[in-house]
Amino acid sequence: MRHMKIIGYGKDIGRKVLSFGLNKRYRMDETQTHFTMAITAIDQSLEVANCSIEDMDLIVFAGAIGFQPIPCSAALISHQYKTKRPIPCMDINTTCTSFISALDTVSYFIAAGRYNRVLIVSADTASLGLNPKQKESYELFSDGAAAIIVEKDPTGTSGVIYGLQQTWSSGAHDTELRGGLSSLHPNLYSEANKEDYMFDMKGPKVLRLVAKKIPEFVTVFEEESHMTLHEMDMIIPHQASRALPLVMKKLKVKEEQYMNYVQAYGNMVASSIPYMLCMALEEGIVTKGSQVLLFGTAAGLSINGLVLKI
Amino acid sequence: MRHMKIIGYGKDIGRKVLSFGLNKRYRMDETQTHFTMAITAIDQSLEVANCSIEDMDLIVFAGAIGFQPIPCSAALISHQYKTKRPIPCMDINTTCTSFISALDTVSYFIAAGRYNRVLIVSADTASLGLNPKQKESYELFSDGAAAIIVEKDPTGTSGVIYGLQQTWSSGAHDTELRGGLSSLHPNLYSEANKEDYMFDMKGPKVLRLVAKKIPEFVTVFEEESHMTLHEMDMIIPHQASRALPLVMKKLKVKEEQYMNYVQAYGNMVASSIPYMLCMALEEGIVTKGSQVLLFGTAAGLSINGLVLKI
Numbered sequence: 001m002r003h004m005k006i007i008g009y010g011k012d013i014g015r016k017v018l019s020f021g022l023n024k025r026y027r028m029d030e031t032q033t034h035f036t037m038a039i040t041a042i043d044q045s046l047e048v049a050n051c052s053i054e055d056m057d058l059i060v061f062a063g064a065i066g067f068q069p070i071p072c073s074a075a076l077i078s079h080q081y082k083t084k085r086p087i088p089c090m091d092i093n094t095t096c097t098s099f100i101s102a103l104d105t106v107s108y109f110i111a112a113g114r115y116n117r118v119l120i121v122s123a124d125t126a127s128l129g130l131n132p133k134q135k136e137s138y139e140l141f142s143d144g145a146a147a148i149i150v151e152k153d154p155t156g157t158s159g160v161i162y163g164l165q166q167t168w169s170s171g172a173h174d175t176e177l178r179g180g181l182s183s184l185h186p187n188l189y190s191e192a193n194k195e196d197y198m199f200d201m202k203g204p205k206v207l208r209l210v211a212k213k214i215p216e217f218v219t220v221f222e223e224e225s226h227m228t229l230h231e232m233d234m235i236i237p238h239q240a241s242r243a244l245p246l247v248m249k250k251l252k253v254k255e256e257q258y259m260n261y262v263q264a265y266g267n268m269v270a271s272s273i274p275y276m277l278c279m280a281l282e283e284g285i286v287t288k289g290s291q292v293l294l295f296g297t298a299a300g301l302s303i304n305g306l307v308l309k310i
Numbered sequence: 311m312r313h314m315k316i317i318g319y320g321k322d323i324g325r326k327v328l329s330f331g332l333n334k335r336y337r338m339d340e341t342q343t344h345f346t347m348a349i350t351a352i353d354q355s356l357e358v359a360n361c362s363i364e365d366m367d368l369i370v371f372a373g374a375i376g377f378q379p380i381p382c383s384a385a386l387i388s389h390q391y392k393t394k395r396p397i398p399c400m401d402i403n404t405t406c407t408s409f410i411s412a413l414d415t416v417s418y419f420i421a422a423g424r425y426n427r428v429l430i431v432s433a434d435t436a437s438l439g440l441n442p443k444q445k446e447s448y449e450l451f452s453d454g455a456a457a458i459i460v461e462k463d464p465t466g467t468s469g470v471i472y473g474l475q476q477t478w479s480s481g482a483h484d485t486e487l488r489g490g491l492s493s494l495h496p497n498l499y500s501e502a503n504k505e506d507y508m509f510d511m512k513g514p515k516v517l518r519l520v521a522k523k524i525p526e527f528v529t530v531f532e533e534e535s536h537m538t539l540h541e542m543d544m545i546i547p548h549q550a551s552r553a554l555p556l557v558m559k560k561l562k563v564k565e566e567q568y569m570n571y572v573q574a575y576g577n578m579v580a581s582s583i584p585y586m587l588c589m590a591l592e593e594g595i596v597t598k599g600s601q602v603l604l605f606g607t608a609a610g611l612s613i614n615g616l617v618l619k620i
Binding site for chain 2: 066071076086090175176185213300
C-alpha cells in the first residue's frame with residue numbers, strides 16, 4: 001500500500017440550473033469562470049484541511065482542459081494565491097480520468113518521500129464547448145470543480161492499494177474536441193468549421209467499445225489486485241452517462257454499492273470523480289477505513305481504476 | 311537511485327531553415343505537422359531500442375501544447391500506431407520542462423515496479439503561435455520533437471539520482487499563451503485580439519526572475535542532493551535564450567561542461583532538453599556511466615533539475 005490520507009476536500013458547481021426532463025444540469029453563470037470554480041473548490045479543501053496553500057509540497061491540476069495553453073494550469077492557480085514558497089506545479093491529463101491518474105501518480109511521490117502534502121484540483125466547464133446539435137452530450141454535462149488534499153499517513157492505515165490504467169486507443173477519435181491547439185489553431189476558426197471547436201462524441205460507438213473493454217479491464221483488475229469489485233465498500237464511478245447503471249449491472253455491482261448521480265448532476269468531465277469523492281466524504285458515504293474504488297472511462301479510450309483505503 | 315536506463319532515443323526538427331544573423335532556426339515545412347514530428351521522433355527511438363510500440367508499458371506526451379484539447383496527446387499518438395495492447399497514455403505538462411517532469415515522474419513508476427518500459431515524447435511547434443511584433447521570441451524558436459525510451463535497469467547501475475522542481479508562480483503571467491482553451495475560447499478570436507492567441511514573453515522581466523531564482527534553486531539542489539554542479543560530467547540545459555551562457559557563467563559552470571546550441575538550433579520549448587539529450591547520446595557527448603544534469607526553466611516560472619546516471 002502506498003500510504004497517504006485525505007485531509008482536505010472541496011467542490012464547486014455551476015450556479016445556473018437547467019432541466020432536461022428529469023435531469024438536472026449545472027452550468028456556470030456570469031459570476032463564475034472555469035478558473036474561479038477551481039479556486040472555490042481549493043479554498044474549501046484548504047479550510048477542511050486547516051491548511052494554507054503554503055503548506056502544500058506540490059500542486060497538480062488534473063482537468064481535461066486547461067485555462068491557457070501556456071503556462072500549465074497549476075502554475076496559474078499558484079499565482080492566484082500569491083504563493084511565496086516555490087511549490088512545484090504540474091498538470092496531469094488523461095481527460096475524464098485525470099483525477100485518478102493524478103492521485104495514482106501522487107501516491108508514488110508520497111510513498112517515496114518526494115512530497116508529503118499534495119493538492120490535486122480538477123475543474124472542467126464543458127458548457128463552453130457543447131454542440132447544440134449533439135443532443136446527448138448537450139444535455140449531459142455540468143460544470144464542476146473539486147479539490148482533494150492528501151498527505152503522508154505515518155500510521156500506515158490509509159493509502160492506495162492498487163491502480164490500473166488501460167488505454168484502448170482505437171477509440172481516440174470517438175470522443176474529441178479537435179480545435180484550439182496545434183491540430184486546428186484558433187486562427188482557423190470560422191462559421192463553417194465552428195463545430196470542430198466543440199465537443200464531439202460518437203455516443204453509440206463509444207458505448208460499444210466501453211461495453212466490450214470494461215469486462216476485460218475488470219478481469220485484469222481482479223487478477224492483479226487479488227480483489228473483487230464486490231469487496232469494495234463503495235465504488236465511485238465517473239458519471240459518464242445514463243448508461244452507468246447498465247454498465248454496473250453487467251458487472252453485477254448492486255445499486256447500493258456505487259454512486260449514481262448522473263440524473264442529479266450529470267457528467268462533469270474530470271471533476272465528476274473527485275466531486276463524488278468529496279460528496280461521499282462530506283456525507284459519510286465513505287468513512288475512515290472504507291475500501292473505495294475510483295473507477296472511470298475517459299476519452300482515449302482510457303479506463304482507470306484505483307483502490308483507496310480511506 | 312531510481313534504477314532505469316535509456317534504451318532508445320530519436321528526434322525530428324523543422325525542415326525550413328531560417329537565419330537571423332548568426333542564428334539558425336528550423337521551422338515546420340508543408341510536409342510536417344506537430345503530430346508528424348512527434349511520430350518521426352518516436353519511430354527513430356523505437357528503431358534504436360529495437361522495440362515495437364507494443365513493447366511499451368506507458369506512453370507519456372510531455373510537450374507544452376497538445377495536438378487537441380481532447381483526448382490527451384499520448385492517446386492520439388497510440389492511435390496512430392494502431393496499438394493492440396491497451397498501453398496507458400497520459401500527458402504531463404510543466405511547459406518547457408515537461409520532459410524533465412515526465413522523466414522524473416516515470417522514474418518513480420519504474421522504481422516501484424508499476425511499469426517496466428516507458429516512451430516519453432516531447433514535441434512543440436512554436437512557429438504556429440509566434441508574434442512577429444515580439445522580435446526576441448519571433449527569432450528564438452525552432453520546431454522540434456524528441457522521444458526517449460527508458461526501462462528498468464536490473465543491473466542497478468543507471469537511473470535517476472536526484473530530482474528537484476520549484477515553481478515561482480509570481481512569474482506565471484510573464485510567459486504565456488492566453489488563447490485557445492477555457493480562458494479565451496477560439497470562438498472569441500478576432501483580428502483585434504489575435505495577439506492573445508500568440509506567444510507572449512516579457513523577456514527582461516523573465517530574465518530578472520530567472521537570474522534571481524536560479525542561484526536559490528542551485529543552493530537547494532546542492533544541499534539536498536549532496537552534489538555540486540561541478541561534479542556533473544555534462545549539464546544539458548533548456549536552450550531557453552541567448553542568455554544561457556550568462557546564466558551558466560554566473561553559476562561558474564565552464565563552457566565545456568554544458569551544451570549550448572542556442573545559436574545553432576534555438577529554443578524548441580519542451581523538446582529542447584530531450585533533443586539535446588538525444589544529440590548527446592548519438593554523438594557520444596554522454597556515455598554509459600556519465601553523470602548528467604538535465605536542467606531548465608519553464609513558463610510558470612518553473613525550474614527543474616534531474617541528475618541521471620546514464
